[in-house]
Amino acid sequence: MTGAPNTHALDEHMKEMVLALHAAVNRAMPHIKDDPKLVEQALRDCEEILAVVLEGNVSEWLGTTK
Amino acid sequence: MARHDEVNIVVCAKVVPLSSVTIQIDPATKRMVRKDVSQELDPQAAKAVEEALRLTEKQGGSVTVVVMGGDDATIGIRGALAMGATAAIHLSDPALAGSDALGTAKALAAAIRKEPFDLVICATESSDSYTGLVPGQLAQLLGVPPLTFATSLTVEGRTATIKRQSEGGYDVVTSELPVLVTVTTGINEPRYPTLKGIMGAKKKEIRKYTAADLGLGPAEIGESGAREKVLTVGRPPARPAGTVIKDEGQGGKQIADFLANLKLI
Numbered sequence: 001m002t003g004a005p006n007t008h009a010l011d012e013h014m015k016e017m018v019l020a021l022h023a024a025v026n027r028a029m030p031h032i033k034d035d036p037k038l039v040e041q042a043l044r045d046c047e048e049i050l051a052v053v054l055e056g057n058v059s060e061w062l063g064t065t066k
Numbered sequence: 067m068a069r070h071d072e073v074n075i076v077v078c079a080k081v082v083p084l085s086s087v088t089i090q091i092d093p094a095t096k097r098m099v100r101k102d103v104s105q106e107l108d109p110q111a112a113k114a115v116e117e118a119l120r121l122t123e124k125q126g127g128s129v130t131v132v133v134m135g136g137d138d139a140t141i142g143i144r145g146a147l148a149m150g151a152t153a154a155i156h157l158s159d160p161a162l163a164g165s166d167a168l169g170t171a172k173a174l175a176a177a178i179r180k181e182p183f184d185l186v187i188c189a190t191e192s193s194d195s196y197t198g199l200v201p202g203q204l205a206q207l208l209g210v211p212p213l214t215f216a217t218s219l220t221v222e223g224r225t226a227t228i229k230r231q232s233e234g235g236y237d238v239v240t241s242e243l244p245v246l247v248t249v250t251t252g253i254n255e256p257r258y259p260t261l262k263g264i265m266g267a268k269k270k271e272i273r274k275y276t277a278a279d280l281g282l283g284p285a286e287i288g289e290s291g292a293r294e295k296v297l298t299v300g301r302p303p304a305r306p307a308g309t310v311i312k313d314e315g316q317g318g319k320q321i322a323d324f325l326a327n328l329k330l331i
Contacts, residue, residue, distance in 0.1 A: 015141055016148070016264050019106055023145075023258030048261050063268055 013061050017053055021046055072126030073184045073221050073243070075118040077151070078174050078204065079111035081135050081142030082194040089194070096296040097164065098194060100136065107142035109256075110189035112149070114249050116256035117219055118187050119150045125221065127184070128152040132177050134162060134170060140272070147267035148259030154272045155181075161277040164289030171203035173287055176280035178208060185226060186246040190215060205246040213239055214248045 028042035052061075083089055083103045090099040107115070118129040131146040133139050134157040143154045157173050165173065178186060186208065191198035205212035216228035217236060224243045229236040231250050259267070277287055284290040311320045325331045 012141060012144075015104070016144055016259070019141070019145060020148070020259045020261070020264055027255060027258050042258070045258070045260050052261060 009062050010058060014053075017049055021049055024049075071221070071223055073121055074127050074182050075122060075129050075185045075187060076178050076181055076183045077111070077114045077118050077129060077131045077146070078178075078186065078188045078200070079115065079131050079133050079142070079146055080108040080189075080192045080194070081105050081133055081139035082108045082192060085109070085193075091299045095164070096299050100138065105138055105141055107145040108189065108193050110191065110193045110251065112146075112256040113251065113253055114187040114189050115146050115149055115151055116254045117249050118185075119257070120254070121185075121219070121221060122152075130155060130181055130183075132174055133157065134165075134173055136163070143272055144264075144267050145259055147270045147272075148263035149257055150263060151270075153270060156272050156274045157280070158274055159276040159278075161282075161284065161288050164292060165287045166292035166294035167197050167199035168203055168293065169287040169291050171200045171207055173277070173280055173282060174200070174204055175207035176282060177275055178204075184224075184243040184245075185221065186210070186244070187219075188246065188248050190248045190250055201246060201248045208244075208246065210244045210246050211241045212246045212248065213241055216247050216249045217253055219247055219249065219253070 024042045024046050028039045031038050082105060083098070083100065084106050087103055090103075091097070092099050115129065115131060121127070122129055129151045131143065131151045131154045133143050133146075133154065135142075137158060139156065139158070143156055147154055155177050157177055162169075162173055186204065188201040188204070190201070201214070202212055213226060213228045213230070215231045217231045218229045220227050221243070225240055226243055226245045226247060227238060227240045228247060230239050231252075277283070309324065311317055311324070322331065
């Protein structure tokens with residue numbers, strides 16, 4: 001499905017967020033037993049990203065805030 | 067103040083389909099279908115970026131990521147910038163599509179020559195096409211020695227030292243800068259982009275070069291310049307079904323007999 005042209009930047013930003021969440025999980029999963037600090041940091045980073053996504057301040061994400 | 071041992075590093079990276087995507091091959095062109103496929107920074111290239119970042123965090127300098135790919139490669143380039151790379155160069159031109167390994171190396175070399183560099187870092191091979199040819203060709207075109215299969219990399223003064231993975235262990239190899247280093251999968255675990263990194267990456271520069279900017283024409287790049295042709299693409303032969311041993315008191319013996327038949331024990 002092709003998105004509307006004016007949503008392209010938003011789509012790209014959301015993809016970046018999803019890839020970052022994916023990368024954080026992939027980094028942490030192998031260390032669940034041997035590196036709790038790393039896992040906790042990854043969880044905090046994921047929470048931070050999800051909080052910003054849920055806040056939904058699109059203009060800030062796209063750098064359009066005056 | 068600049069440090070005397072700071073290193074300017076160029077990382078050659080690739081943007082590839084997400085590992086969760088089932089790769090499709092276009093039967094007409096024998097090329098991987100990339101259009102409308104979700105992509106990411108190649109996990110192998112992420113290790114090259116990570117190694118470059120670790121070096122510059124220790125010694126100062128810059129990390130410039132060079133990527134050749136279509137418009138949809140931006141997502142992977144931003145990924146590298148979000149990890150912490152200083153700047154990025156995107157080689158994007160329909161004329162580059164269909165380039166073989168040598169054409170790719172020529173384009174990368176032309177872009178890298180525009181940069182002041184001490185060190186070029188590449189993955190040993192990309193995780194989509196796995197030719198492993200580009201780094202050696204690139205080193206030749208740049209006129210720098212290649213240090214390959216690095217499982218560790220250090221730079222002291224103007225000397226780079228790697229541990230080169232070998233069948234029985236490793237060799238320690240050094241070279242004066244400038245040099246090209248290929249890193250193996252085991253060299254590090256790359257960092258992931260944080261929110262701060264993602265937002266910071268939006269302010270970083272991505273320079274775009276076309277084939278003309280690189281001084282390259284159809285005789286050297288793209289489908290017309292490719293001397294290497296993919297004739298067929300096939301699936302690996304199906305593996306025969308395995309033997310299931312149900313343990314009804316004789317399982318251990320049956321496994322031992324099975325291994326003995328194969329002369330493994």
